[in-house]
Amino acid sequence: EAQVTQNPRYLITVTGKKLTVTCSQNMNHEYMSWYRQDPGLGLRQIYYSMNVEVTDKGDVPEGYKVSRKEKRNFPLILESPSPNQTSLYFCASSSGLAANTGELFFGEGSRLTVL
């Protein structure tokens, strides 16, 4: 089954404790991205990757890191989480520059709470 898998789905942590949210896709997609979704602010892009070893900042990259060492994986790293990073996080993938279809395949989301 084609899917984007995120882990963990739910996490409560404390300020400053490093954490990683994993994302894996089995569709051989070149493009992967991380979004956060907050009430009233919608979906905002954190980082994206066009292919292995190619990453770029989205609209809200501060406080986050990513890496793309393998095509299927795109982990999101919070080195020192803060309460303002409490949010619902989505990983998404797509096949290349599908400019005219725009179809992003989203993971199920990871709800993160930072105390």
Next chain:
Amino acid sequence: QKEVEQNSGPLSVPEGAIASLNCTYSDRGSQSFFWYRQYSGKSPELIMFIYSNGDKEDGRFTAQLNKASQYVSLLIRDSQPSDSATYLCAVNWPNFGNEKLTFGTGTRLTIIP
């Protein structure tokens, strides 16, 4: 600042009626426009895309694009309770594909049986 504006709703529509969802965008250079549906507690899923002025129909859904006025709309005919969801409008950045999409905050639609 690239912006995509949607009325947050909630928009309540009787079952069987036409639901009309609207979206405006700020960047005239945007070329492609997308509607995603997000059920409560679920992830977004693409339902339609449009990149030419005019209407595009897919089943009960019609997307309408007016680049001169910088708006895109989604019509849902014969609304069903299963259409109750939040609908997200997304617009791509000029000269980019879907690697840089700007999403609106979404319109929450409720279909009343």
